[in-house]
Amino acid sequence: MISVKNVLMLLAVAFTAYLAARGLWWTTSDVPQPLIVVAALALYLVTTWLCVFWEPTSGYVLSAGATDESAIPAPVAETESQTPIDGIRGPRSLPPLAQVLALACAAIVPSAIALAVGPGNRTEPFATWYLGGIGALMTIVMVRRRPWTAWSGIALLTVASMAWMGPLGALSLGLVGSVVWVACAQLLVLSMDRAARDTSRLTRLQRAASAWQTSQVVRQRERRVQVQKALAVAGPVLTRTVAHAGHLTDADRLEARLAEGRLRDEMRGPRLLDDDVRAELERARRRGANVTVLDEGGLDGVDEETLSVIRAQLAETLRSASSDRLYIRTSPDARIAVTVVGRSMSVGGPSDEDAVDLWREIPHPGR
Incomplete structure (x- = not known):
């Protein structure tokens, strides 16, 4: 050559x-x-x-x-x-x-x-x-x-x-x-x-410079997706609120609270959500439960197939839950994927503090 x-x-x-x-x-x-x-x-x-x-x-x-x-x-x-x-x-x-x-x-x-x-x-x-x-x-x-x-x-x-x-x-x-x-x-x-x-x-x-520009493009795309989701979820509620000059019925207030919860879930724990989990979260909120979903990075690097198994177990856990407060968080532990904690108000007990009536650790499949 x-x-x-x-x-x-x-x-x-x-x-x-x-x-x-x-x-x-x-x-x-x-x-x-x-x-x-x-x-x-x-x-x-x-x-x-x-x-x-x-x-x-x-x-x-x-x-x-x-x-x-x-x-x-x-x-x-x-x-x-x-x-x-x-x-x-x-x-x-x-x-x-x-x-x-x-x-x-x-x-x-x-x-x-x-x-x-x-x-x-x-x-x-x-x-x-x-x-x-x-x-x-x-x-x-x-x-x-x-x-x-x-x-x-x-x-x-x-x-x-x-x-x-x-x-x-x-x-x-x-x-x-x-x-x-x-x-x-x-x-x-x-x-x-x-x-x-x-x-x-x-x-x-x-x-x-190329990496920085790429990251900015990705962030803009993510923000655009989040804005579109927010408009899709909160748009109807806001439209009714404006149409009724802020005078909402109990059903409208419930829908507004559910919309706020859905937005929080999408921003704080998107990798935990699928259609079944979203349905169970909404069901829990409709019965009056206070639900907190938080993904702190414990599922980073997990493939979609594994996530599907984890989400199915999470949906099953929420389906049987009756707690007044539900806390759903990813776990930093290498063996545990998600921790679900339920607390309810004690009745007739020695104190008025919430009692833990649900504790479920969902393990990583295959570990």
């Missing part, structure tokens, strides 16, 4: 192969030790292509660097692997063995080439290719998020090249370009990481 990553890797391979090929172009001069030159070229190519293609089996280094402002950016932190944020991934860190090979190549190849070509050929193009070659290798190491290794390799290259060619010779023949390549690579990686951090932060903000 053609991608930016694959194209860059192919360009790196082609460029380093071109630099190495220059080392074999000694048509104008004799080379005292050609086998050493070939061995150095082979070491360079193997190490360079290993740094290009070798990736750890697990873990990506964060392009975003970290989740907060105080974290160390990924290009500077010498961590083996990190987890990507929001799917943003950058180049993987170079394995330690590849770092060791890269440093060994930076230390061995310049001296090996200088010794192999002889004192008279050390400034020839086929003998100075390693200035650009090692610079390209350290640029790859920098992109693979090993800055200390890359700058150590440049330091080794600087010492070796100046020792064999002199400071002016090394600087004029390509050492400056290698240093500039590595510096530009580090600046580019830092810029990419900063852009990735900003992108990750904006992504999180966008997700938070």
Whole structure:
């Protein structure tokens, strides 16, 4: 598959192969030790292509660097692997063995080439290719998020090249370009990481804004549904109240009280209600009972099939209840779904306080 990553890797391979090929172009001069030159070229190519293609089996280094402002950016932190944020991934860190090979190549190849070509050929193009070659290798190491290794390799290259060619010779023949390549690579990686951090932060903000907007839409929809239910329940009572200028009969007052109770039930315990439960609640209120329904979250996460079983048991309990006051509440207990308590006025007892004449705990089915 053609991608930016694959194209860059192919360009790196082609460029380093071109630099190495220059080392074999000694048509104008004799080379005292050609086998050493070939061995150095082979070491360079193997190490360079290993740094290009070798990736750890697990873990990506964060392009975003970290989740907060105080974290160390990924290009500077010498961590083996990190987890990507929001799917943003950058180049993987170079394995330690590849770092060791890269440093060994930076230390061995310049001296090996200088010794192999002889004192008279050390400034020839086929003998100075390693200035650009090692610079390209350290640029790859920098992109693979090993800055200390890359700058150590440049330091080794600087010492070796100046020792064999002199400071002016090394600087004029390509050492400056290698240093500039590595510096530009580090600046580019830092810029990419900063852009990735900003992108990750904006992504999180966008997700938070979308979640907030969605929650507002859901709340508006719920409020609209509740208003429609309130109008359906209280609308007829209010219409009669207005039509009779507030002069209501006993039957109208009863209907108003029932409408108020239905509204309270729908707002406080909608998950407890179905047609049978609503009918039993209205029957209890018509006989004069004071009914309180309250869902405090004990049924959150319960599926509809289980709710149907719980509601059926609740309706059966209300059907046989005769208490003056009924309290129906969901239970925080893991085994109990709903608790129904009935209280009635004591008659002829030692006190006039309400006595508990109904206590029913409806368990969660299957628990």
